[in-house]
Amino acid sequence: MTQERDKLKQDEHKFPGREPESGAIDRVLHDVLEYLDVGIVISNTVERRLIYSNAAASEVLTELMPEVTYEALYELLLAPPEGNHTGPPRRQMELRMGNRLLGYSKYPIGTHYHCLFIHDITEKSRLMAIAEAVNTMNNIGYVFSGIRHEIGNPINSIKMTMSVLKHKLPEFNAEMVGEYVDRTLSEIGRVEFLLKSLRNFSMFENIEMKRVDLNDFLDKFLAMAVNDMEKRGILLRAKLLHENLRVQADTRALQQVLLNLLANAATALEGEDDPEIVIEVSRNGGLVFLSVSDNGAGMSREEQRQLFKPFFTTKAEGSGLGLVICRKMLAQMDSSIEVRSRQGEGTTVIITLTAGEDHDQ
Structure with a gap:
């Protein structure tokens, strides 16, 4: 562990102005990491071995694999998703383990090391799913209300226009009949415009990234x-x-x-x-x-x-x-x-x- 710490200090990515850590500070930092509820694993990617894992990480890893080794961890969590991914991750990744959902992120440290953060997001995911379901139902209600209003108004207008036209047809000349027909066509156009917009809403269901x-x-x-x-x-x-x-x-x-x-x-x-x-x-x-x-x-x-x-x-x-x-x-x-x-x-x-x-x- 001491050798690994010395290598980290010599790495090209340093923290300017940082004083050498005393043994007391090392112990405090070690205790802080051990008591965190977020799993932390540090691996040497050149020598392909694990050099540190806190208690939270060890608990999770022993459930994920029969033997906690660098190779097993690499295959499960560290391997690039498409074989050629480099640099920091763009988003948190997830792994389903029975009824538990784990979230994990991996970050490079200099040129020789990787730091992996693991935490249980089962409850967070459940609450988010509930919130999303509630939001979806609210939106559906809002959409249905809007559709009822947007389609109902022109239909009522068409109904009233055609009703007047039907009862007054003998009294209307050709110009007046044409005016009522134009009103009807205009309202039909409003409905068509709405239906076209709704079609566009579902037009790109199959996204091709x-x-x-x-x-x-x-x-x-x-x-x-x-x-x-x-x-x-x-x-x-x-x-x-x-x-x-x-x-x-x-x-x-x-x-x-x-x-x-x-x-x-x-x-x-x-x-x-x-x-x-x-x-x-x-x-x-x-x-x-x-x-x-x-x-x-x-x-x-x-x-x-x-x-x-x-x-x-x-x-x-x-x-x-x-x-x-x-x-x-x-x-x-x-x-x-x-x-x-x-x-x-x-x-x-x-x-x-x-x-x-x-x-x-």
């Missing part, structure tokens, strides 16, 4: 979108990273999300002087941020709180499902969406994507 060259994808997307924005008098600009950047995504779904966001931004810019939309890309470690910003009127805090509720819309002709659909498609790609807006200053929508592994750099 792959490594996507983001710059190439955006070049093609912008070439398609810029003409439409120019027709609306909107300047569309892009700030891309000058690097070979890849992300994990479904190109069809990502394109649909961006089209929805551009449509929202264009609507927000109606009547504005010098309307402009900027698409920008940035990166932080394993995450890539794709933002769509406009210099429109922005939104109030109350409007922002309602944004992802089905059928909430500030558009006269909107369905209130656009952002809901965007969030659903992004969630299926292990991605997220965030909206930042201030009245009078415009709106920025940020999509967070997972960077794809790139071995060409």
Whole structure:
């Protein structure tokens, strides 16, 4: 153990300014690690052996394998999922053990070591499942209420219009009959628009994830979108990273999300002087941020709180499902969406994507 500690101190990843640890501090740190309810295992990846495990880790590992060795632990928890994964993990991984669910994360320490954290997330997972079920039921109730309202109104209008037309038909001239027919067709169009939006909601159920060259994808997307924005008098600009950047995504779904966001931004810019939309890309470690910003009127805090509720819309002709659909498609790609807006200053929508592994750099 002393030799391993000396090697760690000599490793290229050091903590500047840290004083040499005394024996008393070592004992305190050892006691802290031993009493933690999170399992901690440190392994030497070069010599392929375990050099430390605290009490919580030992308890779990003895249940997982007949003999706790580096090779057994590597096969079960340490091996890369696809044989070529390097660098820190992007998310916590899970392992089912009978009725228990274990969460674990692994982190490299310098060039010779790995630190593995293991903890029991059975109860946490159960509570999250209950909360998700409650949230799902609430959302279903909200959706059904919205559908009933959105379809019920035009149907009632159609019923009333056709009823009047039926009883007054002998008294109406051709022009009046045509007016009532147009009203009916308009309401039918509202229903059709809603049904189309609902179809889009389930359109991308089968997401096909792959490594996507983001710059190439955006070049093609912008070439398609810029003409439409120019027709609306909107300047569309892009700030891309000058690097070979890849992300994990479904190109069809990502394109649909961006089209929805551009449509929202264009609507927000109606009547504005010098309307402009900027698409920008940035990166932080394993995450890539794709933002769509406009210099429109922005939104109030109350409007922002309602944004992802089905059928909430500030558009006269909107369905209130656009952002809901965007969030659903992004969630299926292990991605997220965030909206930042201030009245009078415009709106920025940020999509967070997972960077794809790139071995060409």
